[in-house]
Amino acid sequence: MSELPSSRSAPTVVQTGLVAQLAALLDGSFSAEHGVGKLKPYMMPEWRGGAELATMRRIKAALDPAGLMNPGKLLP
16 A cells, blocks of 8 residues: 655544535535544544444444454544
């Protein structure tokens, strides 16, 4: 996998938030095939909160009770 060219940088929190707002207006999602990643876990409660996020946590706990697989990266 190649690195980003030096003239480009990772999106800022403001830019990510603006894109997320636009996606919500269009009934889209803040994440797709590659998951939430390291930059957007703070968005999970707003987009996938309540019962949906609780279910994800229960599934993660069932599959990885020791918390060894990607600790702190799958769910906030």
